Amino acid sequence: GIQVEQSPPDLILQEGANSTLRCNFSDSVNNLQWFHQNPWGQLINLFYIPSGTKQNGRLSATTVATERYSLLYISSSQTTDSGVYFCAVTRYRGSTLGRLYFGRGTQLTVWP
Amino acid sequence: DTAVSQTPKYLVTQMGNDKSIKCEQNLGHDTMYWYKQDSKKFLKIMFSYNNKELIINETVPNRFSPKSPDKAHLNLHINSLELGDSAVYFCASSRREGNTEAFFGQGTRLTVV
Structure with a gap:
């Protein structure tokens, strides 16, 4: 399968700080998603971003598929941003069609 | 309206019991999945169905x-539950083609005692 590596594994910030989370993947992919798992355990879709750049409020993401990485930017972080951020990729090949390969996540803690 | 809903949210049961988790999606998607999240929060696929047909069975015990x-x-x-089955189980769905963004249910935390 595809290896997905996320960095850093842990990140501690003060409210208002900016941060960049990175996702590297080992093979060509067709799709990439970023998720936020909040402290209640819910997996919330942040971005569906197979390539290019998208922005949603204080969050933005960039995927450079040819170089096999994606970045998630969080600006002016808030305590509600705390949780685990997952990157997951999909490759369309036979029986693996549609399955997501997850990274191990970045645990973000934002202090007031 | 919840797009992907699974029940129950919490399940505590004794070893050896049989239990079921239900999942429903109202997104009109063709493909549904079960993922398992272990104690270190790693998410891994268990099964995938496309239009009622099993397409992925990821080396999961036949229980x-x-x-x-x-x-x-x-x-x-899940039959004959074991301590090691304790985890959070997520249901998800997506289209099979085109925009295949996956959406997840809220998870079921299974604790086997």
């Missing part, structure tokens, strides 16, 4: 049996 009565439902039945 786990998914059942898809229609393309909007995918249930997970």
Whole structure:
């Protein structure tokens, strides 16, 4: 399968700080998603971003598929941003069609 | 309206019991999945169904049996529960082609005692 590596594994910030989370993947992919798992355990879709750049409020993401990485930017972080951020990729090949390969996540803690 | 809903949210049971987790999606998606999140929060696929047909079975013990009565439902039945089955189980759905963004249910935290 595809290896997905996320960095850093842990990140501690003060409210208002900016941060960049990175996702590297080992093979060509067709799709990439970023998720936020909040402290209640819910997996919330942040971005569906197979390539290019998208922005949603204080969050933005960039995927450079040819170089096999994606970045998630969080600006002016808030305590509600705390949780685990997952990157997951999909490759369309036979029986693996549609399955997501997850990274191990970045645990973000934002202090007031 | 919840797009992907699974029940129950919490399940505490004794070793050896049989239990089921239900999942329903109202997104009109063709493909549904079960993922397992372990104690270190790693998410890994267990099963995938496309339009009621099993397409991925990821080396899961045969005590786990998914059942898809229609393309909007995918249930997970677990026989003879073991301590190691304790985890959070997520149901998800996506289209098979085109925009295949996956959406997840809220998870079921299974604790086997």
